[in-house]
Amino acid sequence: xxxxxxxxIAILIMMVFMFGxxxxxxxxxxxxxxxxxxxxxxxxxxxVELSGGVASxxxxxxxxxxxxxxxxxxAGGVLGQQLNPIxxxxxxxxxxxxxVSAALVDENIVAQIGPLTSGNVAGSTPIMMENxxxxxxxxxxxxxxxxxxxTGATRDYIFRVCFIDPFQGTLMAQFAADNLKVKTAVIYGDxxxxxxxGLADYFKQTFTEKGGKILGTEGFVKDDRDFRATLTKIKGxxxxxxxxxxxxxxxxxxxxxxREQGITVPIGGPDGWDSPDMVTVAKAEAxxxxxxxxxxxxxxxxxxxxxxxEAFKTKYNKEPDGFxxxxxxxxxxxxxxxxxxxxxxxxxxxxxxxxxxxxxxxTGNMTIDTNHxxxxxxxxxxxxxxxxxxxxxxxx
Numbered sequence: 575x576x577x578x579x580x581x582x583i584a585i586l587i588m589m590v591f592m593f594g595x596x597x598x599x600x601x602x603x604x605x606x607x608x609x610x611x612x613x614x615x616x617x618x619x620x621x622v623e624l625s626g627g628v629a630s631x632x633x634x635x636x637x638x639x640x641x642x643x644x645x646x647x648x649a650g651g652v653l654g655q656q657l658n659p660i661x662x663x664x665x666x667x668x669x670x671x672x673x674v675s676a677a678l679v680d681e682n683i684v685a686q687i688g689p690l691t692s693g694n695v696a697g698s699t700p701i702m703m704e705n706x707x708x709x710x711x712x713x714x715x716x717x718x719x720x721x722x723x724x725t726g727a728t729r730d731y732i733f734r735v736c737f738i739d740p741f742q743g744t745l746m747a748q749f750a751a752d753n754l755k756v757k758t759a760v761i762y763g764d765x766x767x768x769x770x771x772g773l774a775d776y777f778k779q780t781f782t783e784k785g786g787k788i789l790g791t792e793g794f795v796k797d798d799r800d801f802r803a804t805l806t807k808i809k810g811x812x813x814x815x816x817x818x819x820x821x822x823x824x825x826x827x828x829x830x831x832x833r834e835q836g837i838t839v840p841i842g843g844p845d846g847w848d849s850p851d852m853v854t855v856a857k858a859e860a861x862x863x864x865x866x867x868x869x870x871x872x873x874x875x876x877x878x879x880x881x882x883x884e885a886f887k888t889k890y891n892k893e894p895d896g897f898x899x900x901x902x903x904x905x906x907x908x909x910x911x912x913x914x915x916x917x918x919x920x921x922x923x924x925x926x927x928x929x930x931x932x933x934x935x936x937t938g939n940m941t942i943d944t945n946h947x948x949x950x951x952x953x954x955x956x957x958x959x960x961x962x963x964x965x966x967x968x969x970x
Contacts, residue, residue, distance in 0.1 A: 626666025668697030743776025858960025
């Protein structure tokens, strides 16, 4: 079941290059974060971005997942066995994610947690599907992660615990129209990212359906750092709201420059904003009156969330962000699946995951639908003086 077919993997790797799934930065020598697999344990692969462009996401998700594994093992493990995490760095690169998955398959993993971004999950998907091993994506929100956009078929071994882009874009449009009461908006998004382009489309559709008007649509690309010319143009349009779908690396300097130019209107975005670097780069004052959609808030008073936040802070001496919570939930839902399947078997685990209902996670109650997506609520996070504060929770 677990043997890697080298020729097929070589072909799959070439396919990734041919389709141009490209992201991130330079390569480094492979780094193993964990010792070799332990005999008699249930091996779990963590294929996450520990370096490269979105290292913040992968590092925090790893920390959340490792906390969950530590707690599960301390409580007696699963099916009488301990979980053995095998952590690898995909370096924020889709082709590296594929290579890491191939190596993890040879470690006899029962499931893989990660990667975090949709593009990197796409790199891993052929390997996991070929070897019939579940991949649980903590934060990959693109619709085609779990569904083949050519055939419309659900991918049997790909699951996620995050909400998807249509919900996220719709959520921010609803918030802008209903809560902020704005009537006009400009979209200024990352045109080099399918994630951001999809969010822009869903925001535009919902905002206009609610009677709002999009005054203009502008774009930037990955690694841009000077946004002043476009921001001058946007300021001239006079929007009441600016939607900026993209990742924190570009968004943080963009917001700082917007405030420098006297743009004071509310600015909103997606979960790609969730990073401490937002405050480090943009600075606290610039982030006032900005909002983003996220999967949870560390300020939630739900007892499960409070206990998670306290345990995370004790272990890591830092506040758990949404990616940490999603990494934690990814492990816990896998454990639920293993218990339901009553076997440490990847195929049986996939079948059990597809049937999960009313799973009580840190990021909310979730039921896995026919497309392997969780039906769950979303949260609006507001920056206030550099601190993330929970503004509201919106049910689907």
